[in-house]
Amino acid sequence: MHPLTPDSAAPAAPPSRPYVQMLERVRYDGAYPTREKAEEVTTAVLTALGRRLTGEERVGLAARLPVEAARLFVSSAPEADRLTGWAFVKDLASRTGGTLATTRWDVGSVLGAVAQLAGPELLDRILAQLPSGYAILFGRPELTQAA
Template sequence: MKHDEFVGAVQNRAELASRGEAIRVTRAVLTTLGERLQPGEASDLAGPLPMEIDIFLHQADSGQIFDYDDFVQRVAERANADYADAAFYAQVVLDVVDETVPESELQDVTAQLPEGYDDLFELLATDEYY
C-alpha cells in the first residue's frame, strides 16, 4: 500500500476531516505502538509500511512498558483527541496496518502485548491474533 492510500484509508475509516488529521492520528498511534514494542519488533513492523509512515515506528523510543489505558492516553495526547476517539483511531490505524504488513508481523506484535491490549485489534477482520 502506498502512502496516499494508507492515509486515505485512515481518513475514510476514522471519518476525519482532512489528510492532515489522518497523518496526525497515524503518527500518534504508530509512535505510541513503537514505544511499547521492543526495538527490533518496531523495525520489523515498519519495514512493509510506506516510507513516510514507517518513520513513526523507527523514531519511537522503543521498549517501554505501559498498559492499554496508558497507550490510549498517549495516543489521545498526541492526536489531540479524547480517550474514546483515541481508542477508535488506534483500532483504525491497526486495521490499515493489518492490510499492509504480512500476517506474521502483526502476530509478532500481538505476541509482545499483554491481554489488556485485545481492544486494540477489535476492528481486524479475523480473530486469529487473539
C-alpha cells in the same frame, strides 16, 4: 548569502503513493473529513506504537510500512514500561489532549491499516510481544485462555 545556502527550508517531497494510500485508508476507516486530519492521527498513533515495540517485530513492521510511516514509527525510542492496550490509549489521549473515546477511535483507525500492511504472521508476533488489550486495537478479537 552563499548561493548554495537556502534562504528558506527546502520544499518537502510529495508523499509516496503507498503512504497516500495508507492515509486514505485511515481517512476512510476513521471517517475523517480531510487527509490532513488522517495524517495527524496517523502520526500520533505510529509514534506511540513505536514506543511499545522492540526487536525483530519493530524492524519487521518498519520494513512493511510506507517510508514516511516507518520514519514516524521509529522516531521514538522504545520505552521500558509495558502498557496494556487500554493504558496505551489513555497515554496517547494524555499526550494529544484527546478524549478517551476519540483516541480509541483514532488508534483503531490507524492500527487497522497497520494490521493490513503487517500481514497476519507479523501481526501475530507483534501481539505476542505486547501486553493484553492490543488485539482489539488492531481489529482482532482478544483471545484469552480460560483459567
